Amino acid sequence: MKIAAVIPARLDSTRLPNKLLRDICGKSLIIRTYESTLNSKVFDEVYVVTNNKDIVSELERNNANYFYEDKQYETGTDRIAGIASRINAEIIINVQGDEPFIKSKTLTKIINVFKEDKNKSIQVVSVMTPIDKNEISNPNNVKVVTDVNNYAMYFSRYPIPYDRDERLSSVYKHVGIYAF
Template sequence: MNIIAMIPARYAASRFPGKLMQDLAGKPVILRTYEAAIATELFDDVYVVTDSALIYDTITTHGGKAMMSVEEHECGSDRIAEAVANMDIDIVVNVQGDEPFTDKESLASLIQVFQKDKGREIDLASLMTQITETEDIHSPNTVKVIVDQQNFALYFSRSVIPYPRAKDKTPTYYKHKGVYAFRKQAVIDFKHLPILPLEAAEKIEAIRYLEYGKKIKMVETQVTGIEIDTPEDLEKAKAAWK
């Protein structure tokens, strides 16, 4: 099974433009993330795929592998689909460029989903982590996921799901971490499928897979990491790096 990692890297992030080129302990965030993916030793290859010549040059001048996107893309899955279209691969893992603390254990658990899927019934796998903080549960910036008894995703939302109408019950809440592992065909299909109303309303790309009947296996992880979405997150990352 040929398994690669792709790190989609868009320069103009809406909440923190240029965040991937911010300094983290002497190196840009995107380079730290690339090195973390390499260090896992899980992949046959690791690439950064980007719309930015600055990010491309940063990776390649440090001996890494990078690709420039040809088309404009709305999301990371589309960017990856273009990049892998002509590659002879089986599985591609989407590593988020703003997560320099990417850990081996979580990524290995995603790969194992496909190694165990002898019937090739699973289209993609993704990570979730339990959340208990009220602020996170209610925040629209925290994407929540609900799953069935086999941990297949039922729905993703920025709203509170499940809604705690029964006051004597305490539901478990899971945050969806935007780390995916795809079968190649699943991500290729994604790029060519039109956006439907639920994805358009929530602005969550994982919903498109569900709307078209793809099966998403969720894997729980205890590793929360630090996603660098704001300048405050960057300061947390710098402190954690020390």
């Protein structure tokens, strides 16, 4: 079973301009994420997909595998869908370009969900983690509401679900990883 990681990369961040090219201890954020994903040793292939020539230059300087798409996409997932047929993998993991600290254990868990799905009924897997109560109001954290089976029902940058009586025992935030 061929497994690929694809990192969508753009420079249109409104909260932190040019975020993916920012230096983190001598390397750009996109290279830190690429190397972390590559070093997880759970993928047959790792690629970055971008529509930005500055990112392409950074990737080439660091010998990173990439696809350049001179096309505007609404989301990173759309960007990956645009090149998915060229990858020829049974599982594609979408790792966000600003997630350099993803652990191989987390990636392995996602992959195993697909491997263990004998009926092939699961189409998308994502990651969530408990959120600290002090971070619930922070719009930089995407919150997740799940059903009783832990399937995501919806996502929001606003505090959800609304906790009128302040009795919620667990609230989760979304981690920027998707698998399909």
